[in-house]
Amino acid sequence: MERVVVSMQDPDQGVKMRSQRLLITVIPHAVAGSDIVEWLIQKYCISEEEALHLGTLLVRHGYLYPLRDPLSLLLQPDDTPYRFQTPYFWTSTQWPAAELDYAIYLAKKNIRKQGALVDHEKEHYNQLHRKISHTWDLVVMQAREQLRAAKQRRKGDRLVIACQEQTFWLVHRPPPGVPSVLEQGPERGSCTARRVQMTKNMDFYRREIEYCRKALGRTRVKSSVCLEAYLKFSSQHGPHDPIMSGCLPSNPWIADSDTYWVVNAPSVAAPTKLRVDRWGFSFRELLEDPVGRAHFMEFLRKEFSAENLSFWEACEELRHGGQAQVPALVDAVYEQFLAPGAARWVNIDSHTMERTLEGLRRPHRYVLDDAQLHIYMLMKKDSYPRFLKSDMYRGLLAEAVVPPETKWRVFPFMRKPRRSSPSPALLASMEPAAAAGGPRGGDGEA
Amino acid sequence: MATDGLHENETLASLKSEAESLKGKLEEERAKLHDVELHQVAERVEALGQFVMKTRRTLKGHGNKVLCMDWCKDKRRIVSSSQDGKVIVWDSFTTNKEHAVTMPCTWVMACAYAPSGCAIACGGLDNKCSVYPLTFDKNENMAAKKKSVAMHTNYLSACSFTNSDMQILTASGDGTCALWDVESGQLLQSFHGHGADVLCLDLAPSETGNTFVSGGCDKKAMVWDMRSGQCVQAFETHESDINSVRYYPSGDAFASGSDDATCRLYDLRADREVAIYSKESIIFGASSVDFSLSGLGLIVFSESTHRYLRIESEIVPCN
Numbered sequence: 001m002e003r004v005v006v007s008m009q010d011p012d013q014g015v016k017m018r019s020q021r022l023l024i025t026v027i028p029h030a031v032a033g034s035d036i037v038e039w040l041i042q043k044y045c046i047s048e049e050e051a052l053h054l055g056t057l058l059v060r061h062g063y064l065y066p067l068r069d070p071l072s073l074l075l076q077p078d079d080t081p082y083r084f085q086t087p088y089f090w091t092s093t094q095w096p097a098a099e100l101d102y103a104i105y106l107a108k109k110n111i112r113k114q115g116a117l118v119d120h121e122k123e124h125y126n127q128l129h130r131k132i133s134h135t136w137d138l139v140v141m142q143a144r145e146q147l148r149a150a151k152q153r154r155k156g157d158r159l160v161i162a163c164q165e166q167t168f169w170l171v172h173r174p175p176p177g178v179p180s181v182l183e184q185g186p187e188r189g190s191c192t193a194r195r196v197q198m199t200k201n202m203d204f205y206r207r208e209i210e211y212c213r214k215a216l217g218r219t220r221v222k223s224s225v226c227l228e229a230y231l232k233f234s235s236q237h238g239p240h241d242p243i244m245s246g247c248l249p250s251n252p253w254i255a256d257s258d259t260y261w262v263v264n265a266p267s268v269a270a271p272t273k274l275r276v277d278r279w280g281f282s283f284r285e286l287l288e289d290p291v292g293r294a295h296f297m298e299f300l301r302k303e304f305s306a307e308n309l310s311f312w313e314a315c316e317e318l319r320h321g322g323q324a325q326v327p328a329l330v331d332a333v334y335e336q337f338l339a340p341g342a343a344r345w346v347n348i349d350s351h352t353m354e355r356t357l358e359g360l361r362r363p364h365r366y367v368l369d370d371a372q373l374h375i376y377m378l379m380k381k382d383s384y385p386r387f388l389k390s391d392m393y394r395g396l397l398a399e400a401v402v403p404p405e406t407k408w409r410v411f412p413f414m415r416k417p418r419r420s421s422p423s424p425a426l427l428a429s430m431e432p433a434a435a436a437g438g439p440r441g442g443d444g445e446a
Numbered sequence: 447m448a449t450d451g452l453h454e455n456e457t458l459a460s461l462k463s464e465a466e467s468l469k470g471k472l473e474e475e476r477a478k479l480h481d482v483e484l485h486q487v488a489e490r491v492e493a494l495g496q497f498v499m500k501t502r503r504t505l506k507g508h509g510n511k512v513l514c515m516d517w518c519k520d521k522r523r524i525v526s527s528s529q530d531g532k533v534i535v536w537d538s539f540t541t542n543k544e545h546a547v548t549m550p551c552t553w554v555m556a557c558a559y560a561p562s563g564c565a566i567a568c569g570g571l572d573n574k575c576s577v578y579p580l581t582f583d584k585n586e587n588m589a590a591k592k593k594s595v596a597m598h599t600n601y602l603s604a605c606s607f608t609n610s611d612m613q614i615l616t617a618s619g620d621g622t623c624a625l626w627d628v629e630s631g632q633l634l635q636s637f638h639g640h641g642a643d644v645l646c647l648d649l650a651p652s653e654t655g656n657t658f659v660s661g662g663c664d665k666k667a668m669v670w671d672m673r674s675g676q677c678v679q680a681f682e683t684h685e686s687d688i689n690s691v692r693y694y695p696s697g698d699a700f701a702s703g704s705d706d707a708t709c710r711l712y713d714l715r716a717d718r719e720v721a722i723y724s725k726e727s728i729i730f731g732a733s734s735v736d737f738s739l740s741g742l743g744l745i746v747f748s749e750s751t752h753r754y755l756r757i758e759s760e761i762v763p764c765n
Contacts, residue, residue, distance in 0.1 A: 205461035211677065212468035216475060221715040224482045226698065229715075230741065233696045237740035244742055252522075253502040258539060261521060284653045320610035323627035323634065366673050373654065418540045424520060424563025425580035 036064070065167035100139070103128045105169055107143035124173065236281060240274055248272075249403040256418050263403050266290050273400040280388055283380040295396060299387050300379075307344035308375050308383070311337045315372035319365055330363040338371070348374050476718045484711070484721045505536050507543055513570075514604075518559045525566045527554035533568045535559075535580065545580055547588050556605040556616070567595070567614055569602035575616050577628055596626045603645045606658075608672075615658060615672075617644040623660050625672060637670045639677045646690045652697040659700050661688030667702050667712060681712045683719045690734045695741045703732030709744065 040051035551572035569575035575596035600619035642663035686706035708724035
């Protein structure tokens, strides 16, 4: 931010400065709000709206202050005069705005305005008075002293200094309702601080070396290949992206109609054409869509290999299920799919089977990963391509609906009221534990 | 350790130099396969032109800065958390509030919606991640059924459910990420390696679903294997804290937004940074990034202004 402000003050290329007439006094080096905006537009080639936003940020952070006595920090893109805050008061110096200083400032203001402080300032004043009543004399004395010193300056300087101080305190003690720009959340361990803490001992370097060795051994792909992949992915998915290609029948956020979501609900009887198209992009897309997965299961049943998908689903349940269910699930899967003579025995190569059985001695949630991957690849390389060529899929493509685009109503008062939909939590609580997956309580608890 | 004296210093120095030289070699290897820049490839894509972003809904109800939000899978509900300690679940389509919880701490920096839509998770300065089942029963107080799942030694910066409601991944200011079992609160895996606070994380949309990326104050973005807890890849080209990371929809790359006012795209297969997005007029860091469905657009939010970038080329401003 300071970089911007410094370049703004550059005498040759900075914002055009002029002397401002403010009532009777003349203030040098003042700039008009509109000049600031224009300069920003030119220097950074940005739009007017953005320049205004940027300028406002500068004002809110206290780098610019308005000369006419302000109560809020805003950038007005007109003749309103502004000046650059002296670096002494910049927020980045992180000058601790101490209570004592604030008290002195308020006392000064109080004396000057003879008691006419703004509400929140009055509150603060009273609070501080209570808190540091023992040094209150010092505060008042300081305030009087500063005012006396100020009286000896020219009126113009006095005004400037008063405005500078006012802005400083507006930033550091914002009035109620205005978010403080200084509050940045919990202190983040800055890199330098933490690095010092993290001792660079032998272990650290050993780990780095190990990581580097492993990384060096990894196969890398040429950038051109990766970048081509992006292009392919994006062009394939472009028509499915609501931001790029809009959505049929209408964008719910513009047309206030939730038809788009209803038509594309997770379990809908008639999937849209776009949706059915996506099943052909990759095996993952097919499995991720509940409707797609159901159709694929049906297809597998016809080929007598449905146990593969069921096995895969059971493994997913194991991997993502609760820790307490792991032993029971592992047993169940073994009984159903892997044991010799099992009801739905899956065909895994002997090497993987051996490894899996070995791992089953000490079951954990990832014990079936090898077998799951094997079956996944089997389905992906074998069943999935056949599915895409099958009559079933072709039929689905042909039947798939393309929701007609609803004309956007131009007259706002003919707008339908926005329909609310039942929360998934509500739906789950109404179904008595029929939800798929691990055991759950019947009242919507996850 | 002090008794080893000279011997230890020797090995420390030699280890250090070995690490440095290996890192240098790694950079060389990465650079070898970099045969084309993104913008060269992107020239073949047609220009997107001006993109207009309009505010469609304004949800009012938080008393102070809103720190985090997450969408529900139904695409209309969201959960949001704020500095004043409140966590609210909205139906953003109708702008109705459906649930509200007051956390016992302020600065609730992380919140997440469960995949089933039946629960939310949130946490912040209380160093914990709590899961609240969403209930419509008027007699039940949501806070009463709260489950305290994660325990860190510093603030919670990000949390996310994995593929189910049963597991939560968290990132914390204590420099670690962790995977927890929701039901029991048990720590399933912890991920150490960041040198400073971890600020964000994102799960990979991959077929085998086993990795996630995290970004931290140590300027590093690290990709982790959830099973083993090991860091699989690390990228350290940012110049300041990484505030937000998001995977490209195909899972082959991810974007990161940082306080150094740039966004960078890292490719996982090429193992390097492939694009930097920055502009001189942007002086504030990027606080949040996300991809559009096709990956053609990357939306970045920063205090400077809302920005919409084309994945392949420079920044296109939006209103």
